Amino acid sequence: MTKEAKHVLITGAAGQIGYALCPMVAGGRMLGLDQPIILHLLDIEPAKQALEGVKMELLDAAFPLLKGIITSVDADIACKDVDIAIMVGGFPRKAGMERKDVMTKNVTIYRDQASALGKHASKDVKVLVVANPANTNALILKEYAPGIAPENISCLTRLDHNRALAQVAERLGLHVVEVKNVIIWGNHSSTQYPDVNHGTAGGKPIREVVKDDAWLDGEFLTTVQQRGAAIIKARGLSSALSAASSACDHVRDWVLGTPSDGSWVSMGVVSDGSYGTPAGLVYSFPVTCADGKWKIVQGLAIDERSAEKMKATADELAEERDLAHECIAAANA
CATH class of the missing domain: 3.40.50.720 (NAD(P)-binding Rossmann-like Domain)
Known part of the structure; x- marks a missing residue:
């Protein structure tokens, strides 16, 4: 070496x-x-x-x-x-x-x-x-x-990203590497929006392959959003192994780069206002990485339903920011 x-x-x-x-x-x-x-x-x-x-x-x-x-x-x-x-x-x-x-x-x-x-x-x-x-x-x-x-x-929102990949893969009986380009928008909380509208499974659009919009818009979302709580209930302890693994994935792709095949990952990064999110918030976006730098994927079509969910999680992040500032002011008083 x-x-x-x-x-x-x-x-x-x-x-x-x-x-x-x-x-x-x-x-x-x-x-x-x-x-x-x-x-x-x-x-x-x-x-x-x-x-x-x-x-x-x-x-x-x-x-x-x-x-x-x-x-x-x-x-x-x-x-x-x-x-x-x-x-x-x-x-x-x-x-x-x-x-x-x-x-x-x-x-x-x-x-x-x-x-x-x-x-x-x-x-x-x-x-x-x-x-x-x-x-x-x-x-x-x-x-x-x-x-x-x-x-x-x-x-870290890569844990949520990986959870979304795994749920789709398990539903379809595919290996997880065959599922690509899900997105986690927003907060690492229950308001996050796991978005499959731009993703593929086995090279085809996820919605086309799953053929069950009710599941994708219902149980899939809540399973990903509440997975941490479900693991605590099952294990008696919080997600440790999967969080550690996802942290490795996050840093590896950030430092060594994402594949150049058009696939992306989810990272919580400082917003530049993309997709109407308030600039300055730390918000999860789809990103590609190269040469140690990340770049938000631009130009994705966002439907009205998705826009509402993306705004809801941004609103929660703005509330958290304001509460954090209040707490710091109180601590400094």
């Missing part, structure tokens, strides 16, 4: 998603089998011992690509020189907590981590926010890390 090692930060590294994500990154699942990695693992003080346990297991796995491991409970130390930051750590909603309570916790976390990244990360660092509310956490990070280019900050 002649490549220089890439420094990859994983926050919340001792948690469930972090535990699933660390070996995937160390094994080359994210950046390729020829890319050496130095892992920077960050978590909070109460998880310090567990974090050391994760480091021990990574060492014991003897990953050929893993050139070093840095563990810390100090964001300034963990963020130093990182090329890619996967922001998994966040405050989960607990019983009896109001939405505003969770938002207050998370905007404070992401404001502080934005500062650390802005001061210490590589100037070209690519940031992926996984922790919920992912879109709004990414927005706060963008606002408090002005030294990081807005186009280098994104949030």
